[in-house]
Amino acid sequence: MLRSLRIWSAFILLLPAAAAGQNEPDWLTAAPFTYNIDYGDGHVGSPEYLKKLQDAPPQLMHVGEDVPFSSVYGTKDGYAGNRPKDLAVEEVRAKIAELKTYVASLHSAGVEWVIPYINNMTVIGDPVKRTGYWGFFDNWDRYGEFGFGPRPKEDMLLAQMHYPFEFPRRVKAEHGVAPYQVFHLCGNNPNWRRFLLAVTANIARCGYDGTFVDEMVLRDYCQHDEAKFRSYLARKYTEEQRRRRFGRAALDSLKLGHPGEGALWYDTQAFYAESDAELLWDIRDEGRKVNRDFFVIPNYGPWGHFDGVYKRAPSGFNAGVWAPYCRLIMFEEMQRSGQLAEDLFIDFILQYKLAFALRFRGGVLSYHATDPTGVELGMAEAAAGGGGALIQPGYGAPESRRRFRRFFREHADLFAGFRSQADVGVVFDYNQLYWNNATHLQDVYRLSQYLSEQHVLFDLAPLSDVSKHRLSDYSAVITPDLTYLPEAVLKELDAYSRGPGVWLDIGHSGWFDEDGHLRTRASRAKVLRRDELNQLVPYPRFAPYLLREADINDLNELVALRQATLAAAAPIPPKPAPEDLRRLLETHTGLPLAVVPQPGLEGLRVNVWRRPGAAGEKVVAHFVNYYCPIPIKAPTGTGQSQEAESVDQHGPKPLADVQVRLRVGNGKVTAVKLYDPDSSQGVPAKFQQQGRQVTFVVPAVRIYRIAELTVVRDV
Numbered sequence: 001m002l003r004s005l006r007i008w009s010a011f012i013l014l015l016p017a018a019a020a021g022q023n024e025p026d027w028l029t030a031a032p033f034t035y036n037i038d039y040g041d042g043h044v045g046s047p048e049y050l051k052k053l054q055d056a057p058p059q060l061m062h063v064g065e066d067v068p069f070s071s072v073y074g075t076k077d078g079y080a081g082n083r084p085k086d087l088a089v090e091e092v093r094a095k096i097a098e099l100k101t102y103v104a105s106l107h108s109a110g111v112e113w114v115i116p117y118i119n120n121m122t123v124i125g126d127p128v129k130r131t132g133y134w135g136f137f138d139n140w141d142r143y144g145e146f147g148f149g150p151r152p153k154e155d156m157l158l159a160q161m162h163y164p165f166e167f168p169r170r171v172k173a174e175h176g177v178a179p180y181q182v183f184h185l186c187g188n189n190p191n192w193r194r195f196l197l198a199v200t201a202n203i204a205r206c207g208y209d210g211t212f213v214d215e216m217v218l219r220d221y222c223q224h225d226e227a228k229f230r231s232y233l234a235r236k237y238t239e240e241q242r243r244r245r246f247g248r249a250a251l252d253s254l255k256l257g258h259p260g261e262g263a264l265w266y267d268t269q270a271f272y273a274e275s276d277a278e279l280l281w282d283i284r285d286e287g288r289k290v291n292r293d294f295f296v297i298p299n300y301g302p303w304g305h306f307d308g309v310y311k312r313a314p315s316g317f318n319a320g321v322w323a324p325y326c327r328l329i330m331f332e333e334m335q336r337s338g339q340l341a342e343d344l345f346i347d348f349i350l351q352y353k354l355a356f357a358l359r360f361r362g363g364v365l366s367y368h369a370t371d372p373t374g375v376e377l378g379m380a381e382a383a384a385g386g387g388g389a390l391i392q393p394g395y396g397a398p399e400s401r402r403r404f405r406r407f408f409r410e411h412a413d414l415f416a417g418f419r420s421q422a423d424v425g426v427v428f429d430y431n432q433l434y435w436n437n438a439t440h441l442q443d444v445y446r447l448s449q450y451l452s453e454q455h456v457l458f459d460l461a462p463l464s465d466v467s468k469h470r471l472s473d474y475s476a477v478i479t480p481d482l483t484y485l486p487e488a489v490l491k492e493l494d495a496y497s498r499g500p501g502v503w504l505d506i507g508h509s510g511w512f513d514e515d516g517h518l519r520t521r522a523s524r525a526k527v528l529r530r531d532e533l534n535q536l537v538p539y540p541r542f543a544p545y546l547l548r549e550a551d552i553n554d555l556n557e558l559v560a561l562r563q564a565t566l567a568a569a570a571p572i573p574p575k576p577a578p579e580d581l582r583r584l585l586e587t588h589t590g591l592p593l594a595v596v597p598q599p600g601l602e603g604l605r606v607n608v609w610r611r612p613g614a615a616g617e618k619v620v621a622h623f624v625n626y627y628c629p630i631p632i633k634a635p636t637g638t639g640q641s642q643e644a645e646s647v648d649q650h651g652p653k654p655l656a657d658v659q660v661r662l663r664v665g666n667g668k669v670t671a672v673k674l675y676d677p678d679s680s681q682g683v684p685a686k687f688q689q690q691g692r693q694v695t696f697v698v699p700a701v702r703i704y705r706i707a708e709l710t711v712v713r714d715v
């Protein structure tokens, strides 16, 4: 039953995007929540640890390997650290009993959900000396009562991934795993899968609400992958479609592809993503045999820079495909949001836009968000972005956590059940990367920054939303270098542009069809076209998303790179953009698009959401102040103090008298009220309405402020 349901659902996932979009209910905002992460030692059975949590409990607590069976080591001495140990059955039973008490104590301390750590691919041990993970493997049959089944006939070493090339590597003393080595196993290997599910079942038995799944890398060509790939192609394409797409239809003739192999390489990458999604689904459902609300949260890696996203695309990473099985998806970002220089901000706006577009909740693990300002700004971003969470490392800023948790609870009505009120839809398709079209995603980074700083309300609109029904909410739709597009999507865009909406195409979207064939018929649509984004948005002289992953992970290097770039003798760009994107859109839509018209407030960002009701609608405008200086510590080894700057320098720079201009639906605005986490009550604000346009002034924004507009429908 379960299997046939799965095949059915897999078919639904593979329906043409436009058809699926019409039947799905609208995706709405959700209340954000507080989320802390700590892989430290000494949690289990510690009254001190419990007291620390009780002081300011997060809603979700993410711990490390506080588990009876570790996915990385098998069994361990204690919980944290590099300490594999063969355990007797009685020792495991004692651990499970201890962990049940521990998880229950965290719940009673005020934590709603507790999750530990597993990893989809990494094991640590020595397969020659039979230590670490292999110590566990050799004793596998000892653990029958814990649901591991008989020991696999094949050594787990044979589950290793061997994609070309697997760089030879050795673990050095400083990596902290000596005397063992690290091995990467294939998520499609049935023995490894069975082991991961048994680990999960034991986690659920301890009372955990779900589990985190780290790394998520899958790229391999073993017999299991090849067999699953063939059934994947059989499900996804008819014989005729396979012939058109691959030039041959026989499944036996189709093998996993490699870079440069067109549609075959596209589907190979899509298959790895689908395999990762299936693993998450299996893990979730294994937990649900014990706890029917059991959930998974996978690690999606960083999205703060193009480099990190581009590198991961071929290895199973695709949040839109994982989304249906995940309670939340983690973005792992080294930096924190805020201001680095007069014109340089770090933000995670794109992460939340992406999550909302692809129908999941995003959580941003921001390693440097530990001080009150960084924590509050991170939580404000999640709340303004439509839900999800800042994933805060450690337990700093307890007062901020208490205050925001209370604010989210007492004013839940400001956060849940809203749809977007954006004027501009930026059509987004992650899978362009599968065609090796990098320009589309690069455009999305640039547009996200430009539109945010210009205070133009925008969404990412996935291809599945490109139906006339979904696009009609937007005054303008941008297709940025979407070189590969299905006919159905072009038809919908064509229909959209024949109405009042403006379709702006950058590059030549739809040059190729969804099979990668050159399209010969030109579009007849009323499209506004520019050859490249540089004509409308200046090429950035410097931006965090331009950086290589290794460079952005080091804040001092980021600052040094900015200085070097700005000091260059021949700065980029050589000339400014000939046109301005906002002005072009305003001319063609006939609407003013900046919700904050005054210049010089690029670090203030606005999201607006609306919730229709019986008598009218509620509109909420979220204001987030990124004028929050990011502390820069002196590099180690320079002789300067690590805390070179005082903490006082890093408080937020509050904004005063922000003029706001919004458009609402038909109706009369009867009240505008301002809310923030610093005060318990909403404050009324004066406003003026002229037709659909409402103007008001927000007298102060420290870090986060919400304006709630009550709109009563005209009768």
Ligand SMILES: [Zn+2]
Residues within 6 Å of the ligand: 161, 186, 187, 188, 189, 220, 221, 222, 223, 224, 225
């Ligand atoms: Zn494999």
